[in-house]
Amino acid sequence: MVRMSGAKAFVEALEREDARTIFGVSGGAILPICDELYNSEVRFVLARHEQGAAHMADGFARASGDVGVCLATSGPGATNLVTGIATANIDSSPVVAFTGQVYKGMVGTDAFQEVDIIGVSASITKYNLQVRSASEIPRAVKSAFYIASTGRHGAVLVDLPKDTQVDVEEVEFPEEVSFRGYNVQTQPDVREMDWAATLLANAARPVIMAGGGVIAADASSELLKLSEFLSAPVATTLMGKGAMPCDHPLFAGLCGMHGTGEANMLVSESDVLLVVGSRFSDRTTAKLEEFSPGAKVIHIDIDKSEVDKNVETVTRVVGDARLALHGIMSRLANMRFENRRNGEWLKKLKEFRREYAVPELPSNPHLRAPEVMKALRRALPRDALVTTEVGQNQMWAALYFDAYAPRTFFSSGGLGTMGWGFPAAIGAKAAKPDVPVVDIAGDGSFGMTENNLATCVEEDLPVIVLVLNNRVLGMVAQWQRLFYGRRYVAIDLGKTPDFVKLAEAYGAVGVRPETLEEFEAAVKQAVASNETTVIDVPIDPEENVMPMVPPGKGLRDILVEAS
Amino acid sequence: MAQLNTIAFLVENKPGVLFNVANLFRRRGYNIESISVGPVVNPELSRMTVSVFADSRVLNQIVEQLDKMVEVVKVKRLDPMRTRMREMALVKLNTADPMAREEALSHVNAYHGLILNIEPETLIAEITGEPQKIDDFIDKVRPIGIEELSRTGVTALEKGRLKL
DSSP states (O other), rough: OOOOOOOOHHHHHHHHHOEEEEEEOGGGGHHHHHHHHHTOOOOOEEEESSHHHHHHHHHHHHSSSSSSEEEOOOOOOOOHHHHHHHHHHHHHHEEEEEEEOOOGGTTTTTTTTOOOOOOHHGGSSSSEEEEOOOGHHHHHHHHHHHHHHSSOOEEEEEEEEEHHHOEEEEEOOOOOOOOOOBOOOOOOOOHHHHHHHHHHOOSSEEEEEHHHHHHHHHHHHHHHHHHHTTOEEEEETTTTTSSSTSTTTTEEEOOOOOOOOOHHHHHHHHHHHEEOOOOOHHHHHHSGGSSTTTEEEEESOOGGGGTTTOOOSOOOOOOOOOHHHHHHHHHTOOOOOOOOOOOOHHHHHHHHHHHOOOOOOOOOBBHHHHHHHHHHHHOOOTOOOOEOOSHHHHHHHHHSSOOOOSSSSSSSSSSTTTTTTTHOOOOHHHTTSSSOOEEEEHHHHHHHHHHGGGHHHHTOOOOOEEEESBBBBBHHHHHHHHHSSSSSSSOOOTTTTOOOHHHHHHOEEEEEEOOOOHHHHHHHHHHHTTTOOEEEEETTOOOOOOOOTTTTOGGGGGGGSSS | OOOEEEEEEEOOOOHHHHHHHHHHHHHHHHHHEEEEEOOSSSSTTEEEEEEEEHHHHHHHHHHHHHHHTTEEEEEEEEEEEEEEEEEEEEEEEESSSSHHHHHHHHHHHTTTTTEEEEOOOEEEEEEEOOOOHHHHHHHHHHHGOEEEEEEOEEEEEEEEEEEO
């Protein structure tokens, strides 16, 4: 036991969790904590808006695999975090948010900058709590990190009334914490794995669908081994992109509304579908009743409440994805079984790929987004990190930018938060300062959080922003074009801003390449210079993201051309 | 097919837990018929009993989602064949008319209720039993004139050695 202020205990608790970088905006209700950070090694990256800080913490967490931390003051500081917390939580990203709060005695009086952030954040966090005394702070910090980073990862919020930061009390730093109602089952059940292995051994048309859980569990190499052993093609969800190298012969691409034809068709025709660490989002399954109709579904997940939630399974394997895949693989390796698979099923992958190839568009003075994605891949080293915004840019990136390794491709999958990619890229850069980080953006999304250019420049966290600039809210425009008879409403972004000048105004580099060659050169230059660079690439506002499953249709109804 | 089911669970006895449970039911669109809460022998825990209309798939989700909450220590769907259920209702009846009072007293007697209070114009009856019995009693006394009604919600235990 030692006597210290709650703020000092808070900073020491952070250091004990090895949180060396936090993202936030300062403010009145966290002044005691800011004062303790003055003498600390913990780096406080100053965002220009709390939403950006939360996304930075999220990007940091996804790139590093460690907990990302954000800090904001009470009231508007706390509510500005909300979108970022919700984004992290639905994508199972381990983020801990700390918020200042008014003095305990003033809670409930509608004091200046008071908001009930515990009530506000209840539906968008895995857990939240308000600290009631300085001595509770070390346990609260430890609990937050523990819950955020175990089981199915998620967001945790800790609310710190100002007097709990100021008060000097006897404090103790617990080595571990536990909760009676929180027991994570990581070790899968033996019988469940036996069943799964038996089903896979007897499969004639096996397919593996890999979700974000594969990446969270660091299970990519186990996935690869099992896929190769079974000759089972792998489709990924958006969150699973990178779990399997995109240039692997068994990789079928993304499954879902904007999936590839081959992935959607293989999933639809499989007889045994092994789904790993995915929650069967509607964007992945398309029309639920038509999802993989003939398949026996095996579901591996750490969160047992996801099993049978949307899709009924034949068998579940609840536990850590790496342990589960390893367990199933070793059972198969020791099993005698008649191999019912033959080359026919794998030939299907190539057939579907040919059949559902997206036709080349007629030539046009504009650069084509898919070509820009491929050129970006050529210009970047294999270990570069990529984030996306949300909308057309995101789907072009998901379809046409190849990721080769887990934790190299990040996107706001569940919440679909425009403005996420840029601050997330800054957080990723803080986690991995030695590799280039690119935000694949649209002009609409980038506009939502572009003020974080100041953070890039001032905090020396250089990222590259690729703006696929079509001067419209492109995905909304695509839906209005295809499903609302071109009755365009609230999509036109006009001519402003000039992104080159915007970058320059922040002291960053801005360029506007006009050909693919110029674009590749600009990317290489940005990587070499390691300076924050905005690359503004004008594209055709009429260009659609294809393939696409129309809303309300099944995965088989995928269109490769807008009719 | 949607049926009335009873779920019992133990929660940490901390501020905000009731809010979080209610919030879960609201957010996921589960339709609660009643909820009752009270401390158990261990003062750190409370027991909640929820009755809910749901089919088996939704019921399974409710149990899983409750189980996932950090503050929920144990959760169980009670087997209707092995469960004793009780609910209590206080009913204030308009008995200004002596005939009405006579009729009210005979219904309370028939349902093994208690008279808690008699005023010149009203009386308060206490009825305990399975929810269906309380519904029946209310139907019987409705023509007399119900001034106020307060029900506790269902509380339940499984028989024998079965425990939560």
